[in-house]
Amino acid sequence: MEEATIVPELFSLTLPFHPPKNTLFASLRQKGNPFLSYIKQCKIEYKPVIPDFIIGEHVCALFISLRFHLRNPRYLQQRVDELLHSSSKSSHASFPYRSRYLLCLIDTNDVNANNALKKLNILGVKENISLLLAWSNEQMANHVEKLVALQQRGIDVIMGKGSEGAFAKATDCLTTIPSITKHDAHRLLHAFGTLSNIFDSSKDFYSLLPMMGKTKVDRLYAACHEPFLPPSSK
Template sequence: KMQQPTPQRLDRAPPSNPSNPSGAGPPKVVQPTPQTLPARGSGSAILVSPRQKGNPVLACLKSVPWEYSDIPADYGLGLTTCALFLSLKYHRLHPEYIYTRIRNLQGKYNLRVLLTLVDIPNHEDALRELSKTSLVNSVTVVLAWSAAEAARYLELYKSYEHAGHAGFAAIRGQQPTGYAERLVEFVTVPRTVNKADAVALVSSFGSLRNAVNASPEQVSVVGGWGEKKVRAWCRAVEEPFRVWKARA
């Protein structure tokens, strides 16, 4: 008689899906944990609206790349900065154009620059009206007298996009902090007056008030102050700050 071997119990294999040990039904899908993605930057290129095709400013953009994009402004200089371009010659023919463009940008950018190309001889009245509009609509007016200068402003704004306070401080330059430095800066506003002249002037009269109120004859006695410097200084301190009365 042939004897059969005694059956032996084998250990149960572990379930293939720990979340579904019974094996009943399809395995449960485990969703990945959402991760916060870093904020997307505006890139290193200036975004240009197709409206600007043919603008000579584009040919002058050399140090910063640019690309066309469907944006409400003319130039995208960052996530919160944009620029509108305006030729005064075009503005004289179509005065309502820029006001509509500014109105359409309300609430879309923190800094809105109106890059204005001064290409007409009699520009005072036009700039005065644009200045009033910029104050009402929180727009910064930047004047350029050539396409190359306008392009340089765009490159400058773009290059300082992530510079923060340090970048704007670099644009503004080093500001005088002490009283003596501010005093010298004020006195040297006329181009013919240098720092040594400023120190000599204030030292001779004892104070800035006395120097401002001094007559041309008294100023001419100061060492190093010739007729040209005296005339420039007296013209600077005697002319009124406001030449014309502001129009209503």
């Protein structure tokens, strides 16, 4: 990704800086980010903005790849501080952002990855930033497209129309697992993207999500990984 000069006082301008319909504002520093080439459902405009992405009038996001984070552990905290500092300095109604996301691309199998993700989750809770995980550039693009679409059309974009939407069906599937509530199911689907990713994941990743205690994690893992039928007796 190209480095770009950031304009600290951008948000003091009187010009509107929230994106128009079906448009994603991307920071100049994000030029060259591979996942952006997979975004087809919305327009991308590059702006000298402090967040990595402005998704709506009150919605922004920072981006980090886990591989980069492990090599540069101080970078993300600096970016969060920069964002929050700009927020506190602004007196305009469109800032601070009410919804803030940390888009994290899982692009490494490093032995320290799980511990790093736990710390990112703690950072998110501390700074009121929602952690959104993706395991590929295509999945990250899909997450962002849905966030942009949600600014225009509401939650039906993700949940589908009526009870027959794919999201609703996946939610019904997950809530058959003891202790897993509808809110748990929504968090799992938003974080992992598909049921397949949930089924293939580990307890360590389940436990990163809010409200996922040991009992829920154990039951979810058992439902996803243990055989449905007991071994036949001979």
